[in-house]
Amino acid sequence: METLFFAIITLVAIVSAILVISCKNPINSALALVMTFFCLATYYVMLDAPFMAAIQVMVYAGAIMVLIVFTIMLLNIRVDATKKHSHKILLGSIIGFFTLINTVYILMKSHAAAPTGPFTGDMIKQIGHTELIGQEMFTKFLLPFEITSILLLVAIVGAVILAKKKL
Amino acid sequence: MGIEILGLPMMYYIAMVAKVLVAFLFVLLTVAYATYAERKIIGHMQVRLGPMRTGWHGLLQPIADGLKLFFKEEIIPSQASTFAFLIAPVIALVPAFMTFAVIPFGGVIEVAGYKIPLQVASYIDVASGKVYDVNVGVLYILAMSSLGVYGIVLAGWASNSKYSLMGGLRASAQLISYELSAGLAIVSVFMLSQTLSLNEIVNQQSSFNGLGWYIFKQPLAAFLFFICSIAEINRTPFDLPEAETELVSGFCTEYSSMKYAMFFMAEYANMITVCALTTTLFLGGWNGPFATVFPLLGLVYFVAKVYFLIFFCMWIRATLPRYRYDQLMHLGWKVLLPISLVNIVVTGIIGYFIK
Numbered sequence: 349m350e351t352l353f354f355a356i357i358t359l360v361a362i363v364s365a366i367l368v369i370s371c372k373n374p375i376n377s378a379l380a381l382v383m384t385f386f387c388l389a390t391y392y393v394m395l396d397a398p399f400m401a402a403i404q405v406m407v408y409a410g411a412i413m414v415l416i417v418f419t420i421m422l423l424n425i426r427v428d429a430t431k432k433h434s435h436k437i438l439l440g441s442i443i444g445f446f447t448l449i450n451t452v453y454i455l456m457k458s459h460a461a462a463p464t465g466p467f468t469g470d471m472i473k474q475i476g477h478t479e480l481i482g483q484e485m486f487t488k489f490l491l492p493f494e495i496t497s498i499l500l501l502v503a504i505v506g507a508v509i510l511a512k513k514k515l
Numbered sequence: 516m517g518i519e520i521l522g523l524p525m526m527y528y529i530a531m532v533a534k535v536l537v538a539f540l541f542v543l544l545t546v547a548y549a550t551y552a553e554r555k556i557i558g559h560m561q562v563r564l565g566p567m568r569t570g571w572h573g574l575l576q577p578i579a580d581g582l583k584l585f586f587k588e589e590i591i592p593s594q595a596s597t598f599a600f601l602i603a604p605v606i607a608l609v610p611a612f613m614t615f616a617v618i619p620f621g622g623v624i625e626v627a628g629y630k631i632p633l634q635v636a637s638y639i640d641v642a643s644g645k646v647y648d649v650n651v652g653v654l655y656i657l658a659m660s661s662l663g664v665y666g667i668v669l670a671g672w673a674s675n676s677k678y679s680l681m682g683g684l685r686a687s688a689q690l691i692s693y694e695l696s697a698g699l700a701i702v703s704v705f706m707l708s709q710t711l712s713l714n715e716i717v718n719q720q721s722s723f724n725g726l727g728w729y730i731f732k733q734p735l736a737a738f739l740f741f742i743c744s745i746a747e748i749n750r751t752p753f754d755l756p757e758a759e760t761e762l763v764s765g766f767c768t769e770y771s772s773m774k775y776a777m778f779f780m781a782e783y784a785n786m787i788t789v790c791a792l793t794t795t796l797f798l799g800g801w802n803g804p805f806a807t808v809f810p811l812l813g814l815v816y817f818v819a820k821v822y823f824l825i826f827f828c829m830w831i832r833a834t835l836p837r838y839r840y841d842q843l844m845h846l847g848w849k850v851l852l853p854i855s856l857v858n859i860v861v862t863g864i865i866g867y868f869i870k
Contacts, residue, residue, distance in 0.1 A: 375599055375672070382665070402654035410661025414668070414687070421672045421680075476650055478711055 354394065361387035374420045378413060385409040396469050399477040526629040527638070534635045538615045541818075545825075546783040547577040553829050560833040587772040592675060595769065599673035604770070604777035607666025610659040611784035617652040618791050619714050621801045621814040633801070633814060634714060652713035653705060656792060657698055660747065664690045666781065667766050674769035682765025685840065690747055692847040697743035699855035700736040703862045704729055704796050717800030721807065728799040735858050737797040739851055741824075744789040746847065748782065751832040753843060790824035791817075798824075
């Protein structure tokens, strides 16, 4: 059952990922990207990480992509503005080809290892994914958490100053 | 009963399909008759009769409206971006229905010796008798409501019309700002509940014979959440995105026929979802006197509470005039957001000392 589900989701993910780069209209590309994010969230659920899945949809699909869609809309990019440049396509395909060879090589050489460390799947199911992340974040990784919050505060203040015409 | 498919009993599949159908039909029927109820209630509040001609006291009005919209001509503006224009109503409608997957609408009922928890995305562990559901239910709902904005933004942009674009931008700005305060109001609930699972949240409100609702512990959060939710679903007094006097009818100006009906349905489905969510988080869900003894009574309580809140929404619509746009943003960012932040801090301090 799960394998079948995985296959369907993978199919959707791959098709929408191809659509991201093949759509003529940038808005349609953005929509396809949202769909890809959604499929990634489904993978997180299947990997027993529901919190990550919810955050993936909320932050990436819900917040960041809305921002990108807004930008595309208000810049009002016309379809004919995206002209084809053959040398760019050539360069891109060469880089893509070598990346593919690289990825295949690494995949063939490596072997999948069982997850290591104290957090096993059973433990996550028992205690809960959200609880575990919360505990770690507010004990072990408290300093980086606080630094991130100060960084975000600076960003908010900066945005307000940029948006305000007179202070 | 002995038949098993993929390691799960047959009854599991039957129960799942039945639950999905029940929840779906409930939302669909309520959507249809909420439109009728809205016209009737507002009519009576304004000393009118409302629809009277179609059926007894106009009872067949939603069906007639549906048929009318179904047979209307589909118009796609020639300058519109066709794909986005077509998919926008679908994107608006689907998340509204998907939210219902995690809302518990009743306790555990027993059908032919098989226990079924009345919540779509849940199952019961037969050995321990414990109900498992989506353990990030609250986050799931927030995620779904953040997807709803796409439908509106796309509809506004794809129509290639000034009114639509303005309506779409207003709607999304409003949705994003009020989602924040609504989310923060929910935070103070799960500071009390210590869990994100909606089933657990409902169970924790079952004290005092089913009356230990969070609205008594968190009245401010309940108030904030309901206001922000009404703003999020673009209902009066926050229906700026479709202000007829300024914007024709906002982001759905260019839509006609069934696609317009889908936006209409999405609006009402969102209202039901928000009411169901408020019921679950603050009004004890299906809890009530004797709900644990008679599980079906829980279902009745849930539906009654949801319908009361829907009535409340309509009451507000009949009573209050529309906000101006800058007042709306001011209210969202400078009044509701600080209050909800203070509420979280106060909840934290009190929670620390009580424990």
